[in-house]
Amino acid sequence: MSKRRPRGRMLHGLHSRIVTARVTLWTLIVPPTVWAVHFLFAYLWAAVSCEKAGRFASFPVLFWAGTALALALIVASALVAMVQKETPGDPPPHDAGTDTDRNRFLATATWLLAGLSFAGVVFTALPVLFLLDCR
Amino acid sequence: MTSPPRQSALAPFGAEAIATFDTTVVLTIGACLIFGIVALLFFVAVRSPGDRLSHTQGMRLVLVAGAALPTLILAALLVYVLPQMRPLPVPPRALGVSAVGEQFWWRTVYRAPGQPVLETANELRLPVGQTVTIELSSPDVIHSFWVPGLAGKMDMIPGRINRLIVRADKPGLYRGQCAEFCGLGHAVMAFDVIAMSPADYDRWLADERRPAVPAADPAGAATFAEYGCGGCHAIRDTQAAGRIGPDLTHLAARRHIAAGMLPMTVDAIARFTRDAPSLKPGVRMPAYPHMPPADAQAIGRYLAALK
Structure with a gap:
């Protein structure tokens, strides 16, 4: 996977910026935070609509736009993490106490969390397709 | 059956x-x-x-x-x-049924469009193939309405109405039960569920709407009145008009007495009449230890004839 080279100057610039950017705990929690915000947004919207309006929330465009935005953020985070976890250098295992290995570890964790968050957002959104009332 | x-x-x-x-x-x-x-x-x-x-x-x-x-x-x-x-779609003029969980029996109310409301107890009848909304409620504590062969269970919560939308697809005789501990008699709070063809169902509704059959044995009716049973139980078109306990108008058309607990026999009715609390713990019906067994039998014969 590490052999993939982005084409074009702009992409190349982006790629080198990503490689040099530091992975931190803040970037690590981006995917689960997006998932949490989407989850709260979806559930609170449904709950408030059922309680105050007495019927199931019906703003499909806004809901699907929000879901698409959440998924896009998670995918972007995953792409960045994917580039960063493939930092070239020494062979695995990458478990030394160095900055490079720390970056690889955090990036891999971010990448896995992004996968989990993607599934989480999809699983949160799917019921809206099928459930049509407040019961 | x-x-x-x-x-x-x-x-x-x-x-x-x-x-x-x-x-x-x-x-x-x-x-x-x-x-x-x-x-x-x-x-x-x-x-x-x-x-x-x-x-x-x-x-x-x-x-x-x-x-x-x-x-x-x-x-x-x-x-x-x-x-x-997804809930089943409910046609606009569908039959409505209310089931009210009480300690420790079930009040069932049928509302067909254009017909008077009909109340019975401890039995739920459903027309096969028709979607029915059952409105669940409770005047005392939380009960739970569960007919495992029909649908998932749903709680009956004081102060609110929960709607269970069901459709019986196979005729037959089934059983339901309270699925939320509601007091001492919880374990003996059951009911019969009878899924029947729509034609049979309409016949049954018509039969249930008729007034109670006049007592063949007036002594039993008199004993029933003498002990004040009508203060709690209703037998339509008689002086018994109580609303505290189950309606007994067509008691003998049911399969069981005491919420699915005892068979529909004169002896069982007599036994339950004299000493309900020992059979069903926590029941609100008092015991009548002073009642001579002959009187209990007379009441039993009277009620067991209410087809």
């Missing part, structure tokens, strides 16, 4: 319970398959030489078989079961 009533989610007769049963079969088969595959993988892994897979290949196997595949399977299951959670 001579076999004992079935109370099992594995003998479904309602649309929702049938869908749940099908899901259970699919899940069980799927779980067995996955268990078999995992066991096989385990066997292969233990028997294989240590260098069969490289580190990268091993990690990839864990990622694909351990994370990606389960996620896809769960997503497929979600798409498969979510449509089952």
